[in-house]
Amino acid sequence: MAKESKKMKAEGVPLYTVPGLTPEQAAEIAAVLQDRLNALTDLHLTLKHVHWNVVGPHFVAVHEMLDPQVDAVREMADTTAERIATLGLSPYGTPGALVADRSWDDYSIGRAGAIEHLGALDLVYSGVIQDHRRAVEATGELDPITEDMLIAQSAQLEQYHWFVRAHLETSGGQLSTAGASSEVQARSQARAGAKRKTA
Ligand SMILES: [Fe+2]
Numbered sequence: 001m002a003k004e005s006k007k008m009k010a011e012g013v014p015l016y017t018v019p020g021l022t023p024e025q026a027a028e029i030a031a032v033l034q035d036r037l038n039a040l041t042d043l044h045l046t047l048k049h050v051h052w053n054v055v056g057p058h059f060v061a062v063h064e065m066l067d068p069q070v071d072a073v074r075e076m077a078d079t080t081a082e083r084i085a086t087l088g089l090s091p092y093g094t095p096g097a098l099v100a101d102r103s104w105d106d107y108s109i110g111r112a113g114a115i116e117h118l119g120a121l122d123l124v125y126s127g128v129i130q131d132h133r134r135a136v137e138a139t140g141e142l143d144p145i146t147e148d149m150l151i152a153q154s155a156q157l158e159q160y161h162w163f164v165r166a167h168l169e170t171s172g173g174q175l176s177t178a179g180a181s182s183e184v185q186a187r188s189q190a191r192a193g194a195k196r197k198t199a
Contacts, residue, residue, distance in 0.1 A: 014088030030089040040077035046107045058114035119190025120183035125161035
């Protein structure tokens with residue numbers, strides 16, 4: 001494919017939209033949704049990357065835990081893209097558009113132990129869920145239909161986040177990744193926490 005594609009995203013004002021919204025309102029909501037589509041696409045690809053790269057003790061448990069999350073997050077991305085189309089705009093799902101548009105870095109860890117990946121995924125889920133909550137706030141007043149979709153997705157994402165965090169938690173309720181500000185830092189804190197547990 002010729003490399004002429006510019007930064008593409010759901011932008012501009014549609015000629016028509018769903019009844020009850022103005023085209024301008026639809027464009028505003030679609031811009032928020034395009035960012036969430038980017039995040040969800042990034043997340044299901046990242047979860048599959050971890051599924052392939054996890055090694056060591058707990059391999060089977062974590063490898064198998066992740067596939068239902070991949071499927072569910074792919075479904076969320078599909079629903080989000082179709083909401084953008086329903087609003088009269090064009091969702092962009094190509095890798096180039098995603099990378100050009102996103103405000104976060106690629107997942108930074110390759111082959112690593114299960115607990116280390118889960119530590120890094122704790123941060124990944126935190127970022128996606130916080131941004132989903134902001135999107136709920138940004139769209140709720142204009143479009144409760146979109147808000148409802150994002151709330152349902154958030155509930156499921158929070159549950160998956162709990163699945164991840166449950167591996168990083170002590171019986172006293174402390175998270176080994178507490179205070180970590182990067183995936184690399186979360187990874188090493190998770191590894192140290194797991195060693196303490198087995199010491
Ligand atoms: Fe697989």
